[in-house]
Amino acid sequence: MSASRTIIVVGAGIGGLTASLTLASKGFRVVVLEKSDHLEEVGAGLQLSPNASRVLTGLGLQERLALQAVVPEAISIMSARAGGELVRLPLGDAASARAGAPYWVVHRGELQQALAAQASENPHIELRLGCHFEDTAPHAKGLTVAYRNGSSHQQELATALIGADGVWSTVRQHIFPEVQPRFSGLIAWRATLEISQLPREYSARRVQLWMGPNAHLVVYPISGGRKINVVAVVPGTWNRPGVSPPGDAFEIRDVFSPSQWPAPARMIVGAVDKWLKWGLFGVPEGSPWSKGPVALLGDAVHAMLPFAAQGAAMAIEDAAVLANLLADGAASPAEVTATFKRYGDLRRARVMRVQRTARQAGHIYHLTGPMALARDTVIRALGAQRMLARQEWIYSWRLDRPPQGASLSTAQ
Numbered sequence: 001m002s003a004s005r006t007i008i009v010v011g012a013g014i015g016g017l018t019a020s021l022t023l024a025s026k027g028f029r030v031v032v033l034e035k036s037d038h039l040e041e042v043g044a045g046l047q048l049s050p051n052a053s054r055v056l057t058g059l060g061l062q063e064r065l066a067l068q069a070v071v072p073e074a075i076s077i078m079s080a081r082a083g084g085e086l087v088r089l090p091l092g093d094a095a096s097a098r099a100g101a102p103y104w105v106v107h108r109g110e111l112q113q114a115l116a117a118q119a120s121e122n123p124h125i126e127l128r129l130g131c132h133f134e135d136t137a138p139h140a141k142g143l144t145v146a147y148r149n150g151s152s153h154q155q156e157l158a159t160a161l162i163g164a165d166g167v168w169s170t171v172r173q174h175i176f177p178e179v180q181p182r183f184s185g186l187i188a189w190r191a192t193l194e195i196s197q198l199p200r201e202y203s204a205r206r207v208q209l210w211m212g213p214n215a216h217l218v219v220y221p222i223s224g225g226r227k228i229n230v231v232a233v234v235p236g237t238w239n240r241p242g243v244s245p246p247g248d249a250f251e252i253r254d255v256f257s258p259s260q261w262p263a264p265a266r267m268i269v270g271a272v273d274k275w276l277k278w279g280l281f282g283v284p285e286g287s288p289w290s291k292g293p294v295a296l297l298g299d300a301v302h303a304m305l306p307f308a309a310q311g312a313a314m315a316i317e318d319a320a321v322l323a324n325l326l327a328d329g330a331a332s333p334a335e336v337t338a339t340f341k342r343y344g345d346l347r348r349a350r351v352m353r354v355q356r357t358a359r360q361a362g363h364i365y366h367l368t369g370p371m372a373l374a375r376d377t378v379i380r381a382l383g384a385q386r387m388l389a390r391q392e393w394i395y396s397w398r399l400d401r402p403p404q405g406a407s408l409s410t411a412q
Contacts, residue, residue, distance in 0.1 A: 049395050068107065252272075
């Protein structure tokens with residue numbers, strides 16, 4: 001295949017691998033450069049609402065994920081102040097059927113492995129591990145991408161370059177060095193439990209969102225229901241970019257004290273012995289999406305707080321939109337540049353709105369005193385159906401029919 005049909009993707013995370021599959025489905029040759037020597041099960045669980053799972057099922061991932069992804073029966077919104085459930089939002093197979101796509105909860109590593117397996121079977125995709133992006137330069141037919149594999153320096157000619165290498169993106173640093181991630185002041189403590197470590201009533205197939213004073217807790221099943229994903233988000237300080245150190249179990253248990261949190265939430269936190277801490281960083285809203293024949297995707301351009309449960313979903317949407325636009329005709333460098341500009345123009349407003357929704361949700365989750373009481377009262381008054389309706393503008397997104405509307409986020 002000619003260089004004019006070759007696209008290089010930097011990063012083999014969820015966004016990068018989805019991009020490789022969407023691009024290959026449009027007839028492009030894709031070379032994926034991944035700096036890690038092997039793909040690891042990093043991170044923990046994530047939620048994929050129908051706007052994201054719709055893209056993945058269209059790529060043929062449903063069968064690969066059948067034994068790993070869980071379709072939760074409901075999202076339970078819980079209040080530490082009230083001591084229990086405020087409202088239960090129904091999901092399950094019926095909701096999936098109505099949406100035309102499932103609501104999945106899945107381990108991030110298992111989703112990455114499924115995407116990688118799908119890519120490995122596609123003759124138009126080449127995954128190169130242990131390859132570090134270094135530089136890019138214009139070429140008459142597109143651009144030349146320089147990268148390092150061990151001590152070997154290599155180059156590849158391509159029509160375009162896509163940076164899908166996360167919040168600490170080297171591609172973004174190369175083209176937009178002034179755009180730097182910002183620490184949110186919040187730390188996510190992440191852990192997984194075997195299902196046997198919790199009593200039966202704690203292991204139902206639902207997402208639990210516990211809201212409390214200056215902290216919140218999210219719990220849901222992953223790995224086909226064999227494990228439980230636990231995320232506790234609390235304020236803190238951070239000076240270790242890109243590092244996820246272990247957390248002290250006693251420190252996080254002190255945050256979820258008996259004076260402020262009910263026994264069910266404390267029981268879940270207390271069952272965890274090994275935590276990893278993740279500083280929550282974002283990329284400033286309105287950051288540029290492309291420069292010439294180089295575009296950014298996912299966290300590289302719009303890393304956001306996870307409180308709308310849409311970080312991975314936005315990257316998956318990006319991949320679908322970008323491949324669709326390139327397939328419409330982008331052979332020359334000028335055409336690719338124009339296509340990438342259109343891609344940013346199409347995606348920017350929706351993604352910024354999701355970023356703001358996530359930020360607002362984090363504030364709502366952590367309310368204290370009378371404001372927490374008012375929040376709980378409003379949620380109860382709205383009820384399940386109206387709460388779900390507020391998510392419709394996110395969940396109903398389709399590649400050929402972007403929706404309009406408003407939202408109050410309810411999950412992470």
